[in-house]
Amino acid sequence: MSEAAVGFAKANGERFVEELKALLRIPSISTSPEHVEDVRKAAEFVADGLRKVGIENVRLIETSTAERKGHPLVYGDWLNAGKEAPTVLLYGHYDVQPAEPLDEWKSPPFEPEIRDGNIYARGAVDDKGQMWMHVKALESLITADGKLPVNVRVIVEGEEEVGGEGIAAFVREHGEQLKADAALVSDTEMFAPELPTLCVGLRGMIYTELEVKGAATDLHSGMYGGAAPNPFVAISQIIAKLKGEDGRISIPGFYDGIEEPTADELKAWKSLPFDEEEYRSHEVGSTELTGEAGYSVLERTWSRPTMDVHGMPGGFIGAGAKTVIPAKATAKISFRLVPGMKSESTFAKYKKFVEEIAPKGVTVEVRMIHSGEPIVVSTDNKYVRAATSAMAEVFGKDTVFVRGGGSIPIVGDFVRELGIPTVMMGFGLPDDNLHAPNEKFHLANFHRGIESIVLFLDKVGAGV
Ligand code: BES
Ligand code: MN
Ligand code: MN
Numbered sequence: 001m002s003e004a005a006v007g008f009a010k011a012n013g014e015r016f017v018e019e020l021k022a023l024l025r026i027p028s029i030s031t032s033p034e035h036v037e038d039v040r041k042a043a044e045f046v047a048d049g050l051r052k053v054g055i056e057n058v059r060l061i062e063t064s065t066a067e068r069k070g071h072p073l074v075y076g077d078w079l080n081a082g083k084e085a086p087t088v089l090l091y092g093h094y095d096v097q098p099a100e101p102l103d104e105w106k107s108p109p110f111e112p113e114i115r116d117g118n119i120y121a122r123g124a125v126d127d128k129g130q131m132w133m134h135v136k137a138l139e140s141l142i143t144a145d146g147k148l149p150v151n152v153r154v155i156v157e158g159e160e161e162v163g164g165e166g167i168a169a170f171v172r173e174h175g176e177q178l179k180a181d182a183a184l185v186s187d188t189e190m191f192a193p194e195l196p197t198l199c200v201g202l203r204g205m206i207y208t209e210l211e212v213k214g215a216a217t218d219l220h221s222g223m224y225g226g227a228a229p230n231p232f233v234a235i236s237q238i239i240a241k242l243k244g245e246d247g248r249i250s251i252p253g254f255y256d257g258i259e260e261p262t263a264d265e266l267k268a269w270k271s272l273p274f275d276e277e278e279y280r281s282h283e284v285g286s287t288e289l290t291g292e293a294g295y296s297v298l299e300r301t302w303s304r305p306t307m308d309v310h311g312m313p314g315g316f317i318g319a320g321a322k323t324v325i326p327a328k329a330t331a332k333i334s335f336r337l338v339p340g341m342k343s344e345s346t347f348a349k350y351k352k353f354v355e356e357i358a359p360k361g362v363t364v365e366v367r368m369i370h371s372g373e374p375i376v377v378s379t380d381n382k383y384v385r386a387a388t389s390a391m392a393e394v395f396g397k398d399t400v401f402v403r404g405g406g407s408i409p410i411v412g413d414f415v416r417e418l419g420i421p422t423v424m425m426g427f428g429l430p431d432d433n434l435h436a437p438n439e440k441f442h443l444a445n446f447h448r449g450i451e452s453i454v455l456f457l458d459k460v461g462a463g464v
Contacts, residue, residue, distance in 0.1 A: 002458040004144035024112040024121040030095035042094045050076040053139035063166025070166035071158030079151045087151035089180035092131025093160035096123035104437035118440040125428040125441035130186040137453035149461025163370025164409040182383040183414045188426030196391035199424035201403035204337035204374035211365045213328045221323040229361030231329035247292035251353045259340035302403035343371035372409025390455035
């Protein structure tokens, strides 16, 4: 029963953290070609970890095809709880975002360090630490009880941070290999410290590259300035026309079909402990908050779409000055999507609009890098109830339901392709610095996460 497993987790907590440190030392940055081997090392580490705790049929599943070189999936299962027992699919990702800017880190991103009860490293909370909680919850149950209370399949991907194309193809083509009654995802945040939280919705996204070309080659800006088109000026003009000063995106038809949150959901959001001024000054750290007029911060980040520019490679960016009219400019631009929007049609509207507004003298090309659909999950099922009561028990407080502004592309496929209820039980904190320098995971939450997962699996097994 769970007491023994929780006791085991408590007694072995320090070792669990040491193991996590070893995983965090592997720079499994999925977007960098130079880290392909590190990404594989992290996959092997997770596979070994699963084998050691008694998970069966553990293997790497290659996702490379003739068209693309992908990172492997890690699969394992334990299906000895009997045919009557439910099967839970545990999902996480072992890849991480790049660590730059490196000089902003207080300790190096791939040399995990514990300070003030937090473990600092790239991937600490997103998602190596949270994925490792799953593995350690399984270990605690198997070691303490000799068995699991439910059947389990584990799938851990190495491409979440680059769009999750490999796992999406696997689910489409071999969905039966992940057959389960529900999925558990720990890759989201709690709304506030000490406040147990289930995430019930994620935004989708399209991540694009806009390339603008002017002259046939770079030109001397004195000799040609005044006559030759400048792609950086053109790209700025295009970007400026995508969004109005009121925060509304100007692409025709962009907001068509959006599903509003229900009145109950909006009411629940209003009662969450949210201090806009504190959020502005401590989390965002800007002089003002921006965004679409007429919506609250939680609505703007959870249930409204947005557009952001991530960087503009090209031209002269070295120290000093160079008087050049670059031949081309690029911008990395993404949109977050909400229920009612589809990635493909949103991309088509955006591309058409950009082509229409392109200034004269330049050619534009709009490319999709990756995409994922938005999702809101149902909360009316026994899996959500098991998670709600597991977390409430561990934290000693009622669990709140929130949405997340981020995206986990495969969650939509679990719900739509596999047709299974998905529980997003995450233990990150708002100040964990995901994707930023000094990413951390609050160690108390690592341990409480393991306990919550143990209790969750036990409750699901008991049919609660
Ligand atoms: N774990 C995050 C997503 C997340 C964060 C959801 C916080 C809810 C709350 C995930 O690893 C992530 O960063 N996803 C990317 C997806 C993209 C690259 C396809 C994102 O949201 O930018
Ligand atoms: Mn993540
Ligand atoms: Mn992430």
